[in-house]
Amino acid sequence: MKQRMIIDMDEVMADTIAKLVRVMELETGLTVNEEAIQGKGLWEGYPDGYRQSLTGILHRKGFFEDLPVYPNAVPVMRELNEKYEVFIVSAAMEFPNSLQDKYNWLGVHFPFLTWHQIALTGSKSLVHGDIMIDDRTKNLDPFPGKGYLYTAHHNLGITEYPRVNNWEEIGNEFL
Amino acid sequence: MKQRMIIDMDEVMADTIAKLVRVMELETGLTVNEEAIQGKGLWEGYPDGYRQSLTGILHRKGFFEDLPVYPNAVPVMRELNEKYEVFIVSAAMEFPNSLQDKYNWLGVHFPFLTWHQIALTGSKSLVHGDIMIDDRTKNLDPFPGKGYLYTAHHNLGITEYPRVNNWEEIGNEFL
Numbered sequence: 001m002k003q004r005m006i007i008d009m010d011e012v013m014a015d016t017i018a019k020l021v022r023v024m025e026l027e028t029g030l031t032v033n034e035e036a037i038q039g040k041g042l043w044e045g046y047p048d049g050y051r052q053s054l055t056g057i058l059h060r061k062g063f064f065e066d067l068p069v070y071p072n073a074v075p076v077m078r079e080l081n082e083k084y085e086v087f088i089v090s091a092a093m094e095f096p097n098s099l100q101d102k103y104n105w106l107g108v109h110f111p112f113l114t115w116h117q118i119a120l121t122g123s124k125s126l127v128h129g130d131i132m133i134d135d136r137t138k139n140l141d142p143f144p145g146k147g148y149l150y151t152a153h154h155n156l157g158i159t160e161y162p163r164v165n166n167w168e169e170i171g172n173e174f175l
Numbered sequence: 176m177k178q179r180m181i182i183d184m185d186e187v188m189a190d191t192i193a194k195l196v197r198v199m200e201l202e203t204g205l206t207v208n209e210e211a212i213q214g215k216g217l218w219e220g221y222p223d224g225y226r227q228s229l230t231g232i233l234h235r236k237g238f239f240e241d242l243p244v245y246p247n248a249v250p251v252m253r254e255l256n257e258k259y260e261v262f263i264v265s266a267a268m269e270f271p272n273s274l275q276d277k278y279n280w281l282g283v284h285f286p287f288l289t290w291h292q293i294a295l296t297g298s299k300s301l302v303h304g305d306i307m308i309d310d311r312t313k314n315l316d317p318f319p320g321k322g323y324l325y326t327a328h329h330n331l332g333i334t335e336y337p338r339v340n341n342w343e344e345i346g347n348e349f350l
Contacts (some may be wrong), residue, residue, distance in 0.1 A: 079250075087301055093290040099274035103227075115268040115297045122291035126262055128303040
């Protein structure tokens with residue numbers, strides 16, 4: 001029986017931050033202070049009062065539909081999908097306009113995954129499996145299998161989980 | 176710690192079939208043959224060739240947004256939500272236009288549930304918990320907790336699971 005692998009979307013498959021930073025720059029003229037966000041939330045890279053702008057952008061219909069894909073995610077996922085029982089689990093429910101965007105995005109970039117393999121949840125504490133790859137410890141902590149932290153600016157410094165830094169490393173670890 | 180209870184939407188909380196039958200009647204003039212669907216799929220209640228019409232209706236944007244709520248579902252759910260860790264899990268991914276409809280429907284009828292408690296999945300084999308209430312054995316079979324079959328026309332005759340026939344019985348069993 002194949003091991004079940006649960007893979008996150010935002011900041012693991014999709015470069016959500018790249019688009020968010022670009023839209024913020026287009027709309028406010030402000031660029032992110034990269035130093036200020038190491039080990040912290042993205043809003044720490046903007047002046048006070050911009051947190052609401054970031055959240056507003058995330059709530060827009062269409063925001064999640066054209067996110068850039070991380071390098072090597074497609075070919076590595078294609079092989080993982082042969083070897084493991086892969087599920088894509090995204091904690092999307094906070095942003096209801098993202099639900100169909102995320103479904104569409106997966107169809108465009110990962111057409112070899114079927115709708116059976118997608119779950120859009122409020123909480124990831126609901127899911128079980130053998131392996132989880134996620135950029136948030138709050139998702140890995142309740143997971144009954146083995147968790148791997150996908151490196152993101154906000155999780156630098158966390159040492160509780162084995163880390164994967166990019167999709168090449170995911171390939172090396174799991175294929 | 177509260178027990179985790181996983182509750183299905185279609186044909187447990189929402190009377191999906193009532194709306195589907197009504198739309199079919201409006202659009203084709205055909206009423207369902209109630210006798211023909213006992214223990215069987217809804218399409219068995221229509222002449223050959225109507226299966227595609229049923230699927231087409233289910234795929235429409237807005238279909239799932241105004242489904243009738245089953246009697247007593249709201250007050251019983253309100254109490255279950257105090258006593259249990261309730262999650263609403265719907266296998267919605269086959270119908271991507273339903274995703275936001277389902278989110279909206281829950282917000283209208285069950286405003287005391289939060290987005291943290293909602294999951295829209297392809298497969299329910301992904302979720303774990305203590306109790307699951309569902310009208311499909313394919314969802315109950317892989318569930319590691321205790322499954323309860325919510326009675327629907329298509330599951331009559333199944334004896335593998337304890338049954339709940341309506342929300343009054345759910346209240347009596349779990350409150």
